[in-house]
Amino acid sequence: MSRFWNKKTGSLTPYVAGEQPLPGQKVIKLNTNENPYPPSPAIAEFLKTFDPALLRLYPEPSSRKLREALAEFYGVRPEQVFCGNGSDEVLAFSFQAFFETEDGANPLFIPDVSYSFYPVYAQLFGIPTEKIPLNEDFTIPVDAFCRPSGGVAIATPNAPTTLAMTQSDIRKILESQPDRLVLIDQAYAAFGEEFCTGLLEEHPNLLIIGTLSKSHSLAGLRVGFAIASEEIIEGLKRVRDSFNSYPVDTLALELATLAVRDRSWYEENRRRILKTRAESAAELSAMGWDVLDTSANFLFAKPAGISAGELYKKLRAAGILVRYFDKPRIREYLRISVGTGEEMNALLSAIENILKRRNEDSI
Ligand SMILES: Cc1ncc(COP(=O)(O)O)c(C=O)c1O
Numbered sequence: 496m497s498r499f500w501n502k503k504t505g506s507l508t509p510y511v512a513g514e515q516p517l518p519g520q521k522v523i524k525l526n527t528n529e530n531p532y533p534p535s536p537a538i539a540e541f542l543k544t545f546d547p548a549l550l551r552l553y554p555e556p557s558s559r560k561l562r563e564a565l566a567e568f569y570g571v572r573p574e575q576v577f578c579g580n581g582s583d584e585v586l587a588f589s590f591q592a593f594f595e596t597e598d599g600a601n602p603l604f605i606p607d608v609s610y611s612f613y614p615v616y617a618q619l620f621g622i623p624t625e626k627i628p629l630n631e632d633f634t635i636p637v638d639a640f641c642r643p644s645g646g647v648a649i650a651t652p653n654a655p656t657t658l659a660m661t662q663s664d665i666r667k668i669l670e671s672q673p674d675r676l677v678l679i680d681q682a683y684a685a686f687g688e689e690f691c692t693g694l695l696e697e698h699p700n701l702l703i704i705g706t707l708s709k710s711h712s713l714a715g716l717r718v719g720f721a722i723a724s725e726e727i728i729e730g731l732k733r734v735r736d737s738f739n740s741y742p743v744d745t746l747a748l749e750l751a752t753l754a755v756r757d758r759s760w761y762e763e764n765r766r767r768i769l770k771t772r773a774e775s776a777a778e779l780s781a782m783g784w785d786v787l788d789t790s791a792n793f794l795f796a797k798p799a800g801i802s803a804g805e806l807y808k809k810l811r812a813a814g815i816l817v818r819y820f821d822k823p824r825i826r827e828y829l830r831i832s833v834g835t836g837e838e839m840n841a842l843l844s845a846i847e848n849i850l851k852r853r854n855e856d857s858i
Pocket residue numbers: 527528580581582583584610650654680682705706707708714717718719
């Protein structure tokens with residue numbers, strides 16, 4: 496606690512992101528669910544001729560170009576799209592805009608286990624929450640979310656557990672909360688289920704959150720978005736314009752728009768990731784691992800013959816970063832982003848070597 500912090504700052508428990516190696520450090524990075532391939536080549540082309548003088552000016556504040564591209568991509572109207580500086584920011588705006596903070600307000604329902612930024616935002620904005628434990632098999636206990644609440648925030652596919660909800664489960668929750676906002680975070684939907692835009696027409700309480708970080712290989716650009724009814728989008732704009740009117744910068748706007756318009760890159764990238772994902776999951780299962788049925792660009796799996804904590808440390812020492820959460824219910828699992836085929840082969844060989852050395856040491 497510093498004497499310069501206010502009480503609130505002193506009380507925060509901030510989010511801890513996965514380790515980012517220093518530039519130039521040689522590691523195989525499978526710990527933050529980035530896409531392992533470079534983004535659309537249209538981006539490199541554009542940067543060759545970009546005129547830096549354009550950076551004198553503030554960006555177009557409503558991100559119109561990008562909203563139009565996203566609207567076409569997801570089959571909605573541009574007025575239903577909102578863009579921000581990464582979906583983390585769009586999530587933060589959403590928590591601020593729609594969930595109640597008053598004493599005695601019904602709590603926001605979030606799953607326990609899920610994206611660990613949700614409770615952090617709730618704490619920052621003073622939103623009471625109720626954490627609803629996942630079922631034994633890590634699926635979402637849908638009925639438990641269909642009770643009077645202050646709103647709902649769920650990731651599907653869920654992180655770190657990789658499982659997706661069906662559209663009918665999402666509909667059930669929406670129908671049970673007609674006057675409450677239901678936030679469905681689809682950061683990883685490109686790698687599994689459909690975006691649930693089809694539910695928007697009948698459910699004005701639905702707010703879908705998306706990101707270009709994973710599906711378009713643009714984690715470093717920081718572009719996320721929301722898709723919802725205009726009524727909800729208006730709420731997001733009010734919060735944005737009370738905080739930072741230009742969340743998407745000029746370069747991000749141009750590059751993200753090019754990436755979204757490059758459909759063939761998207762399809763090909765998706766195909767490659769899904770192929771490597773299936774191969775890696777099969778190899779780990781063959782080694783006796785318990786691999787959850789993934790709809791994301793990462794695996795959530797329980798190692799065989801070694802604890803997750805020990806394997807995480809040994810992989811790290813071997814230059815391979817995966818994510819380990821030393822938390823109840825999931826401390827026996829590792830979260831492993833799907834890298835290139837070569838990176839996944841290196842991971843599998845490293846695991847085999849670690850297990851072999853361990854067995855030799857114990858003889
Ligand atoms: C479920 C989920 N939502 C949102 C995000 C944030 O993504 P970004 O801020 O890069 O758009 C992440 C990042 O890992 C995530 O796992």
